[in-house]
Amino acid sequence: GQNIDQPTEMTATEGAIVQINCTYQTSGFNGLFWYQQHAGEAPTFLSYNVLDGLEEKGRFSSFLSRSKGYSYLLLKELQMKDSASYLCAVSDSNYQLIWGAGTKLIIKP
């Protein structure tokens, strides 16, 4: 079967750095997405990785290792507004998106 694993919940302090991990087992791989979802709101696109390595975009970076079936989202200089759920999604061999359950990130002052 196809499976995406991410921690259910993480807590971090304002101003700090946090890394949210995602491991996947899918039938084929055509890229990995990270989305942010605030409570009661729509998911919004953060990043897309299809090749191994690190993609940096401001305070957010995303890393991919295809051989390990592993990705992480790195958030730096955390702000209170970063409190949200972070969803990992993999595009499989049919370009169908397989979604993880999301990681709820709680930021404390």
Added chain:
Amino acid sequence: DTGVSQNPRHKITKRGQNVTFRCDPISEHNRLYWYRQTLGQGPEFLTYFQNEAQLEKSRLLSDRFSAERPKGSFSTLEIQRTEQGDSAMYLCASSPESDLPNEKLFFGSGTQLSVL
């Protein structure tokens, strides 16, 4: 452009009733998706349109669910004879047509369905 619009935002219905939701995608987007999401879970794929053609439908989708996109613009999702298990957030997303098979999705704010 105001993004993807969904109506209504909330719907409360009694078990056995039919409900219909509407999605207006971003105007130049050809691809339209319907997802369902329950609390603490990721979105679950329901169906996908390219223009007016429904190209894919989840095998998990009951016959009680039907979706249309008659003119390739807005879409409707109907659930007949609702059950309590249908209670969820129904999300619509759109993406532009391009040569790339993977395009980021733009989601609407969803319709929260509660079946009593």
